Amino acid sequence: xxxxxRRALVVLWKDLLTERRSKESLNALFFFSxxxxxxxxxxxxxxxxxxxxxxxxxxxxxxxxxGLLGLGRSFIAERDNDCWEGLLLTPGDKSAIYLGKLLAxxxxxxxxxxxxxxxxxxxYNVDLWSALGPLTVVLFLGTVGLSAVxxxxxxxxxxxxxxxxxxxxxxxxxxxxxxxxxxxxTQIVLGGQPLADAAAWLKLLVGADIxxxxxxxxxxxxxxxx
Amino acid sequence: MPDKMxxxxxxxxxxxxxxxxxxxxxxxxxxxxxxxxxxxxxxGKEGKAA
Amino acid sequence: MRTSTRALGWLAALALVIGLGxxxxxxPREAVQGNVQRIMxxxxxxxxxxxxxxxLVLLGSIGYLATRRAGWDRLAASAGELGVLxxxxxxxxxxxxxxxTWGTWWTWDARLTSTAVLFLVYTGxxxxxxxxxxxxxxxxxxxxxxxxxxxxxxxxxxSVKWWRALHQPSTILGPEPSPIAAPIAxxxxxxxxxxxxxxxxxxxxRIEIARLxxxxxxx
Numbered sequence: 001x002x003x004x005x006r007r008a009l010v011v012l013w014k015d016l017l018t019e020r021r022s023k024e025s026l027n028a029l030f031f032f033s034x035x036x037x038x039x040x041x042x043x044x045x046x047x048x049x050x051x052x053x054x055x056x057x058x059x060x061x062x063x064x065x066x067g068l069l070g071l072g073r074s075f076i077a078e079r080d081n082d083c084w085e086g087l088l089l090t091p092g093d094k095s096a097i098y099l100g101k102l103l104a105x106x107x108x109x110x111x112x113x114x115x116x117x118x119x120x121x122x123x124y125n126v127d128l129w130s131a132l133g134p135l136t137v138v139l140f141l142g143t144v145g146l147s148a149v150x151x152x153x154x155x156x157x158x159x160x161x162x163x164x165x166x167x168x169x170x171x172x173x174x175x176x177x178x179x180x181x182x183x184x185x186t187q188i189v190l191g192g193q194p195l196a197d198a199a200a201w202l203k204l205l206v207g208a209d210i211x212x213x214x215x216x217x218x219x220x221x222x223x224x225x226x
Numbered sequence: 227m228p229d230k231m232x233x234x235x236x237x238x239x240x241x242x243x244x245x246x247x248x249x250x251x252x253x254x255x256x257x258x259x260x261x262x263x264x265x266x267x268x269x270g271k272e273g274k275a276a
Numbered sequence: 277m278r279t280s281t282r283a284l285g286w287l288a289a290l291a292l293v294i295g296l297g298x299x300x301x302x303x304p305r306e307a308v309q310g311n312v313q314r315i316m317x318x319x320x321x322x323x324x325x326x327x328x329x330x331x332l333v334l335l336g337s338i339g340y341l342a343t344r345r346a347g348w349d350r351l352a353a354s355a356g357e358l359g360v361l362x363x364x365x366x367x368x369x370x371x372x373x374x375x376x377t378w379g380t381w382w383t384w385d386a387r388l389t390s391t392a393v394l395f396l397v398y399t400g401x402x403x404x405x406x407x408x409x410x411x412x413x414x415x416x417x418x419x420x421x422x423x424x425x426x427x428x429x430x431x432x433x434x435s436v437k438w439w440r441a442l443h444q445p446s447t448i449l450g451p452e453p454s455p456i457a458a459p460i461a462x463x464x465x466x467x468x469x470x471x472x473x474x475x476x477x478x479x480x481x482r483i484e485i486a487r488l489x490x491x492x493x494x495x
Contacts, residue, residue: 149424156417160407169403170421173396174428177435184439200438208431215427219420222341225413235312235376242315242372246322246365250474253361257481261277264488271492 004096011100016107018077025108029070033116036062037123051124056186059120060179064146064172066112071105071150072167075158084159088224098151098220102213105154106147113139126190134195135186141205142182148212149174155223181205277481284477291470295463303463315373321468323366323391325475329359330398330426332479337422340415346490349415352422354482356401358475363395386440393432397425411490 019025040058044051051058078084087097117135121128128135153170157163182205185198195202299317306313336352339345370388371381382388401421408414 152420152424156404156420159413160404160417162407166400166404166407170400173393173400174424176393176396177428177431180435180439204431204435204438211427211431212424215424219341219423222416222420225416234310238312238372238376239314242369243318245368245372246318249361249365249368253478257478257485260485261481261488264485264492267492268488 004093007090007092007096008099008103011097012103015101015104019104019108025070025073026111029066029108029112030115032066032069033062033112033119036065036116037119041123048125052126055120055124055126056183056190059116059186060142060183062116062120063109063113063142064175064179066116067109067146067150068168068171070108070112071147071154071171072157072164074101074105074151074154079158094221094224095217097224098155098216101155102147102151102216105151106143109143109147110139113143128190131189131192134189134198137195137202138182138185138189138198138205141202141209142178144209145178145205145212146175148209148216152212152216152220152223155220178205178208181208277484281477281480281484284473284480288470288473288477291466291473295467295470298463298466303459304457306460309377312373312376315369317463317467318471319366319369319373320464321471322362322369324468325471326359326362326366326394328472328475329355329362329479330394330429333359333398333401333422334426337419337426341419341423344412344415346411346415349411349418350483350486350490352415352418353405354479354486356398356405356418356422357482358478360395360398360402362471362475363391363398367391367395384440386437389440390432390436393436394429397428401425411493 040062041051044054078087087094090097117128117139120126150171153167157167157170160166181201185201185205188198188201189195295317299314303314303317305311332355333352336348336350336355339348340352367388370391374383374388375381401418404421405414405418408417
């Protein structure tokens, strides 16, 4: 294991451990997901058909909204506890920190998404189980993109005033194409079609994910310089 | 004279050009005003320094 | 203001007058849409100018991260402002064009949607710049967003295009007819050059203002 990899894993481990101990973010996000479920139901009305046809969009809307909350907090701990200098003084390639944070965020988002998928299946009476494999692929690709840009912008906005406003404002427009792709792919997959039918969307997601990951790895150090 | 397939919508044309003109002129005046105030402030500082 | 900048301003004004002449006098009345199509001579150059602006934002962003010289950041900031301005003009003129031709002020067709997302991305860019006071950090943060924004453009383009293709197999007649007719192409070119000249003039003045502001602060 290279020193770089070790550094990334240390950051990942620290974040996961903090989360496991406090369960702060996770609990709130679970509850938030539950609230979203009710919100969507009330917003769309009692028509079951309407809800089910909107399901792919609602699912990803839920993920993105939860992401705004969860990802936006990525660097709060460092900022609040005066650990920012600790980040700055880390020897070597700072992008290792980005990678570690990214992995932690990815895991966090995935856990929330699994819960949301389960809740959606139960409350909206939708069969998500039969398409679980393909759905997982779409979820994975979409979450990578969301986490990649989210982690980068979270680091940036941690030090900016009106962080809670600026983070969504910056993240959402960049998420739009990813959202188009993931919702379309999810629709295809939940419609019972094979994953191959969504190939174009998946390719777009893979391309976008790679682009955002590379940009994140290359530019993260410039955000850390104080 | 060939039949017009679609009525001329000069109102819309002028609206579009008008909006663009207003936006561009407003921005231009904003630039001019800002530049003037900055130059004036700079001259003021130089006057004090002299 | 430098003499060269002033000269550029006059040149741009002249070019705009010529462009208007071309758009309303020289260019023929379009066969299908009628005279409302003349909005194109404003709408298309506007978005092209916006693209130029955002390319300069990317250039300035990379330049600043690479060299940390304020000149690059001034370029990025100025170009960003102008890019948002011209994108806004593009959207509004496109909407005004769409009302009589499509019957609606807005439609989620590929091009309008992509342009709207572009507007949102770079408005966020400007908001970020407004919220960071420290110039060095502002430059760094803005540069990162500038790079992400630029990378986003082709991704948005393709995603929206495929999204529309799925939901609307029959293409609506787009506002721009293929400019095969030479007079139409010529008028378009003239207006594009004119608007670009105006853009460069604005850019020069805006950068000069930024330089003055930086100087005033450092003095």
